[in-house]
Amino acid sequence: MKKLLLTLAITSLSFINQVSAQEFSEQQIKQTAEIRNNALNSSLAYDILTSLTTEIGPRLPGSENDPLAVKWAQDKFNELGFDKVWLEPATFPAWRRYSESGMILAPSKQPLHLTALGGSISTPKQGISADIIYFETLDELIASPKNSAEGKIVFINYKMNRHIDGNGYGPAVKARSTGAVEAAKKGALAFMMRSVSTAHHRFAHTGGSHYQDGIKKIPTVAIANPDADQISRLVSLKKPVKVNINVQAENLGEGKTFNVIGQFNGTQNPDQYVLIGGHLDSWDLGTGALDDGAGVALTMAAAKYIADVKRPKRSIRVVLFAAEELGLWGAKAYAKKHKNDKHNIVAAAESDFGAGFIYGFQSSVDAKSLPVVRAIAKQLSPLNIKHIRANKSSNGPDLIPLRKLGGLAGFSLHTDGNDYFDYHHTADDTLDKVDPVKLQQNSAAYAVFAFMAADAKTTIKGK
Amino acid sequence: MKKLLLTLAITSLSFINQVSAQEFSEQQIKQTAEIRNNALNSSLAYDILTSLTTEIGPRLPGSENDPLAVKWAQDKFNELGFDKVWLEPATFPAWRRYSESGMILAPSKQPLHLTALGGSISTPKQGISADIIYFETLDELIASPKNSAEGKIVFINYKMNRHIDGNGYGPAVKARSTGAVEAAKKGALAFMMRSVSTAHHRFAHTGGSHYQDGIKKIPTVAIANPDADQISRLVSLKKPVKVNINVQAENLGEGKTFNVIGQFNGTQNPDQYVLIGGHLDSWDLGTGALDDGAGVALTMAAAKYIADVKRPKRSIRVVLFAAEELGLWGAKAYAKKHKNDKHNIVAAAESDFGAGFIYGFQSSVDAKSLPVVRAIAKQLSPLNIKHIRANKSSNGPDLIPLRKLGGLAGFSLHTDGNDYFDYHHTADDTLDKVDPVKLQQNSAAYAVFAFMAADAKTTIKGK
């Protein structure tokens, strides 16, 4: 049986080789297979992830760990033998969490597991104690009468859906982004929401939030799912539900940090490059293993796997973006700096959706580049990755500013995100949540993609 | 297919009836089946559990929720129509947790998720900051040289095993119980241990701990499993690992509370009774859903299921023990008070191991009582519960003081505890962790057991 499978594998491999012959030589396909196999048998990505999450841990932009993470990344690039390692500055609105706590005060006294949303102002030292006013959705809050929340703490109980592509996130995140503004418009003392979360554990999920000029700033927090369940049950008892929320935090003005970039130079067109990467920063609660230590580690390792087998024609550039969590600040700085040489990016893909198995490969490229895309897709299929034919991928938050410039040849390596939002932005986003085998498959996929895009006969172009 | 299964079920039922004919009439077996079916189709146990964990929540002995829980239990017994509802006083050493926090200070700054063990003294207001000294086991600490931990925080990294019967708990709990004493003997400033836990989440597990006269009291805490993993990795980097632990807590002297007891009186021998129950108290971190709201709810419901079908010959007594978590104080008070009428207990079983499926039924009785035990076991088999023949059960912590008096007819309904120690004594022990279907099976099992033991021809006797 083992022999038969091997025969089949060899047969299908030679078949693939023939089909790809126009774009890639047999030699190149063999190199691709070698890179893929090396990646599947290497612990490098997991070792890098272990190093980052252990030695640095949380790395909120502006925290004392932020420059340590930048130095860690430079050192790691150098240690891995990248040809060029450099920093590009970025600024961002710094914010720091000092402490936070919550209690249900009535009908009985119970701890409330909450976390301040990014940018939240502080409560008074003793916190804010008030009855809650309950809404199922942000829209229900918006539709409520003026002053409906006067003297109260608004609670929105919207539950996020679980889905492989994380499509429950968008609808749920609206309340996180603008809830404090809408609550303040109704006279609320503070805003509290069910976490943007699919978990059944008692962790609150933080994340970006916004205030609006001219609207009173009020403290804004998320509570853990079991706590939101509890509040819902208490509300259904038809007695007043009184809580205390206490947040001590500070907005610290403009902070400075860096995108950290490592490159293996191409042998024929070194100015042209394939951009892969993730974001180096994380929220302060966990150690940012899934978000986005995994993306950092697996793309750094992918570049190394390539360079160990063959330097491709074009460069492989790994960009570790800064301050993504606070609003894509590193990505914006990168797009601004590289506005005039954006045509040098022949292909780009960011890993920022955890480290579940990659199940799909999708492009957003000029029609003439599709044969190369299909050839790459064939070399991803041994990793159980399907080619998603719709030529309109849009993944990778840090690629948004580059995409806005127009003409980006963007790629998505779609990750199974079914459990991503169990851990996203919580204290529970730690190394043990990353499966080393899945991380290997991810890193192999990025290595295959980046190598082939960088070594193809045809230069890939965006739309 | 459905018809065939039904025929088989009826056939096996009549077979069982014949076998049990000596101890139980056909009528009694039909009543048993009715009780069992009602329990499997009722939401009562889950409703009671929801009420307790929502309306009261955490209920540490001596906390303001403790008397609320006592009143809740009295009211619930009365609401369910128990014939007699009463309180029996118990005292205990009161302790209260005010706040707790931890940080890894070096090699980089990271939050440390910890919880004070029950009875811990406070640290100074600013906490204790010191390098840790690492031990794999309590024995390794004990074997270390005198003064080995001078000026340091002892860390024991012992990992608990997962097992259906929780057999990893005993070996792991030794460090929790006596770690602070052994660490103090070596000159440590504080004691810190990997939680007694099988979880992969960032919750620290609290639990009872002890000081020893003549040995310096030092603060004693447990850290979450991912944090223990992190500390282990940091230690392996061979740089000093410095942490800050901060506990504010207080030992408050003797507290007073109550066992809450409800009884449905027997029709022929009301003084004789079957004792079922759980403990009403819980730790302060979670809402005590698995430990031991489930035991409280499923035994209260079981008694009600019985009474709704038929009052048995002997009484059904539900005892909700007080202050179990702080050292079986309610159980000790019960045994002391009922020392002279202990012979009235014809059978006893406590549910205090969560609400996984019950898979085994085991007795510890006089040999003459074994035919009744076998007849009960047969009526438990439709619930997929096996009769464990070894006549030496020992489950139920609150039955320990009664067992010590001698002659107790003790029973175990063995619960699948594979995931019990994922949640045990954590903030994450909340209602959503209890599966309503499993709770129904548990309650059905207790109802079958208690009804048959109370209505049997032969009076069961202990060894």
Ligand SMILES: [Zn+2]
């Ligand atoms: Zn991210």
Ligand SMILES: [Zn+2]
């Ligand atoms: Zn218990």
